[in-house]
Amino acid sequence: MREVAALSGASLKTVSRVVNGEGGVSEELSGRVRKAARMLDYHPNLSASSLRRSDGKTKTIGLLLENVSNPFSSALHRAIEDVARARGVIVFAGSLDEDASREQELATAFTARRVDGLIMVPAGTDQSYLLTERRAGTALVFVDRPPSMLDADTVVATNREGAREATAHLLERGHRRIAYVGDYASIFTAAERLAGYTEALAIERIPLDPSLVHLGLHTTDDAHRVLLELLRRPDRPTAIFASQNLLTIGAVRALRGSGLQHDVALVGFDDLPLADLLDPPVTLVTQDVTAMGVRAAELLFRRLDGDTGPSQRHVVATTLTRRASSEIRPPA
Amino acid sequence: MREVAALSGASLKTVSRVVNGEGGVSEELSGRVRKAARMLDYHPNLSASSLRRSDGKTKTIGLLLENVSNPFSSALHRAIEDVARARGVIVFAGSLDEDASREQELATAFTARRVDGLIMVPAGTDQSYLLTERRAGTALVFVDRPPSMLDADTVVATNREGAREATAHLLERGHRRIAYVGDYASIFTAAERLAGYTEALAIERIPLDPSLVHLGLHTTDDAHRVLLELLRRPDRPTAIFASQNLLTIGAVRALRGSGLQHDVALVGFDDLPLADLLDPPVTLVTQDVTAMGVRAAELLFRRLDGDTGPSQRHVVATTLTRRASSEIRPPA
């Protein structure tokens, strides 16, 4: 900018006015400035600008996801990007892999670069370290999972209700031995879905059989292995509830691997792109991920626009999409 | 930092030394500085730091993808994130949706925030606008598609060879009427794959039937619609080559919709998570997306480390994974 001022014979302040389209500069002078900028390949430095500007905004937000390449995370990412884009805001994104220390590292890396706000799917169980960031003006929104030790805007799905509905759906079809494969119990959504499962059983006064409930499974392979074993037992379950997308894929593989895909019912949580084309088509509890991302971004920008009201908690409904896999009845 | 200096009774320079772990500060003084920093909730401002630092590095890179929520893009993203993370570098990511103006907008938004480098899957047909950025020190790497009107490091897959191999595979099984569904012909990978298809036909001296070649298809629905129509014709193809992941899903849907999944052969390009569980399992040409992302990131960091050698072009091999869908023979 200094060089542009020198070449065009204008002051720094005038160059700044032209570059930012502030107006109040004569046609002739602003023409000279623009020409000089072009000749010197001048590109404004937004970091320097936000360092000095009174609002201090960097037009940048940080997004902390479970894993940018997981379909749930990346759908969230896209929805948030679109809302941000409409405001000229760009997005840092990173993967936490359920690692609390990675969460702190990334949050610190983002705030050190002075993002205006942070949207996160928290991995750890204590987000109080973000308090000083918020006091410093960083907006905070949690999505998919609420924060702990900190009060902030949150967007969650009806995990418990969705799991309860899915389990009730299987119970209605006569199933009494419904296996449950779930993620780490420390994850909010995993705990909620498990609660939905147990509530549905309790309503029908079915005692919970611990041998059917398998937690701490995170990958396709985890679910595949556990279910292959479970399906080999003489008292195998008559139905399976897989409470997360990767686990559902593992369940499909295990059923296929043991040739029981038409004998044991299945309901999964989260969407799978080809679920309707599998044999049998798979019943799923799906989340409106785009709505969750849009809502989270809107909450963030509302805060950035100055809203100082109490924290909001938005709940987005899940949908049970019924397909043939859950119409399989238990053996008589 | 000013306040920390005041509270601890040290100079700005000394606080800077302590914060950056430069050493050469007495235990006593650095203890006082650290305590003051804690009391004031001091968090260093990396933007201000890189503004003044001689190397000017922001430890930030920008990633321009087709669509962050497309599995190919997000797998690339994750691979690049992991390499960047090992160097304490964080990643901006954004979606271009095949829009050249969006490419320029995002590239400008990233460079205005002084990213150290840019890794992109270009959408437009002219990247010469990046020349001044590179002269200003921004490293540039292209992945999946080479740049145009600009020479830069590039990582591509063996698109042409992979498509040729897939087509030859169908020809070997006696197919002569192989439908081709492809993306916008302006996309490098789409053009390469089409070339591979036509080359394979030419080698066997099979004339290309234009009624079987459908380009300009981008979504699952596009391929679904076109193929349903094609499969309804009396002279329908005996095999289909779908040259991209979404188009392959559309092809699976069209075959299933017309009940021909066991009568018409299919090969797809790109990986599908459940391809092996479909009926019939689908033969695919897969790319090693992780290797492509890792290679691209390594090239970028090599440049940032000062390598000024000539542009490199790395080629990553595709793999033909044979499954039942391509073993279907044409009717006698």
Added chain:
DNA sequence: CTGAAAGCGCTTACAG
């Protein structure tokens, strides 16, 4: 081991 002065690229808060 410690610090005072200058300056990175920009905007603010003036003044004319």
Added chain:
DNA sequence: CTGAAAGCGCTTACAG
């Protein structure tokens, strides 16, 4: 309509 001076939070290039 235009510009000179100060300062955002930090590091550089000194000097002692």
